[in-house]
Amino acid sequence: MNYLDLAMNAAETLGAEYADIRIQKTIDQVIYLQNLSLKHTSNDVQQGYGIRVFKNGAWGFAHSNVFSDEAVLATVKKAYETAILSAEVNKDKKLSLAPERSYLATYKTPIKIDPFNVPLTEKIDLLLEVNRVMLAYEGIKQARSLLIMHKDEKLFANTLGTRLDLSTHFINPMITAVAVTEDDSQSRTFDEGGRAIGWEWILELDLINIAKQIAEEALIKVKADTLGEEQRRALILDPNHLGLTMHESVGHATELDRVLGWEADYAGVSFATPEKLNNYQYGSELINFVGDNTLEGGLATLGFDDDGVPGQKWYIIKDGILKEYGSTRDTALEIGLNSSRGCNRATYYFNQPINRIPNLYLLPGTKPLTPGELIADTEDGVYIQGRGSYSIDHHRINFQFGGDFFWEIKNGKLLRPLKKVIYKSYNPEFWNSCDAICDERFWRPFGVVNCGKGQPSQTARMTHGSAPARFRNIRVGGSQ
Secondary structure: OOHHHHHHHHHHHHOOOEEEEEEEEEEEEEEEEEOOEEEEEEEEEEEEEEEEEEEOOEEEEEEEOOOOHHHHHHHHHHHHHHHHHHHHHOOOOOOOOOOOOOOEEEEEOOOOOOHHHOOHHHHHHHHHHHHHHHHOOOOEEEEEEEEEEEEEEEEEEEOOOOEEEEEEEEEEEEEEEEEEOOOOEEEEEEEOOOEOOOOHHHHHHOHHHHHHHHHHHHHHHHOOEEOOOOEEEEEEEOHHHHHHHHHHHHHHHHEHHHHOOOOOOOOOOOOOOHHHOOOOEOOOOOOOEEEEOOOOOOOOOOOEOOOOOEOOEEEEEEOOEEOOOEOOHHHHHHHOOOOOOOOEEOOOOOOOOEEOOOOEEEOOEOOOOOHHHHHHOOOEEEEEEOOOOEEEOOOOOEEEEEOOEEEEEEOOEEEEEEEOEEEEEEHHHHHHOEEEEOEHHHOEEEEEEEEEEOOOOEEEEEEEEEOOEEEEEEEEEEOO
């Protein structure tokens, strides 16, 4: 008998109302170079299984990396006993699981070239050339390149009869140039946030030419002016930058466990509470946010979540109105939903799945509009590219963001490059101030591979996306 069936039969024999098992092998390869020196390489493998048991309205979870019948049975028993104890502790708060059917399915990230089959020397040589290109520019004093490759191989089974075979990949290259003058130092970074794709993406990107652009922009940035005192201005934000803004102010704010207060003691709560559904004006009528765990290349496109729920696509905000959340089987019924949206994910086999942000993106505008036309229609503003510093309160309302590259806009033209720019706003003001979004020709996805949440902490990944968008009358100024 295989371990999947052994574990599920044992859980049912003990009296579990529901149980599942994830047998998971995770491979992480990381390569880091600074200047012309290889600083770090690693090829980490984590392999084992995690078992959940649901009993009396509570979860029990246990894990092991010992593969034997005895170890599997002992892990099931431990998970079951933990569920019984959890139910005793939480007598006044019983969970219920949203209904779900069973599935027999296989999912694999579509890749043409497996990055783990590319020789390590070839990867290092590429990053070495990237750094060499950046350092060839006078004034570039440091060049950094980082390449992350990740693969999960997962077998999943539950007592509903589901049996899944899932294999998912992502790859994430990052390069940074640091320019130094007598008075200042500034960096410029290329970071698309990763994509669920193979090595073919690296070949398509042409990192050598990107390295030239990054170095040139770092040199522009270090000599750029600062903006000065804070004023109300228009902002035009590129898709890469907006990916971080939407992650923090929409993605986390619409995780249903956070909305319910389950994260309050660690990561905070959310202002977007259930009584606001279908009546709260989260943004202007142009704002349409979609949760989409079927997105091609999306980092949360995994076939199924760790509840055994398939990837789905749905509106979270439609025409500016809050419509729904990212939910799981144990959160959905708390607000009367009929089913889960498939947002329960764990990082490694030894982590219990938790409610995570789906692939979340802003739909492009429906009328033809180019970035050049958007800039030409802006009298006084700042154009922000790339991700920078950020801060947001525990209710996901008030926030402050920086960026990586900036231009001042005057009378419809890019007047001068800037540095050290930040903007401040609060959730209802910011998204309701959006008055223009470029069309679908300019929509681009950007990933997040380091979303931290949970106790003990886990790191999850998801993809965001947008076209360039304008936000009116936002507090924008220079930082120190």
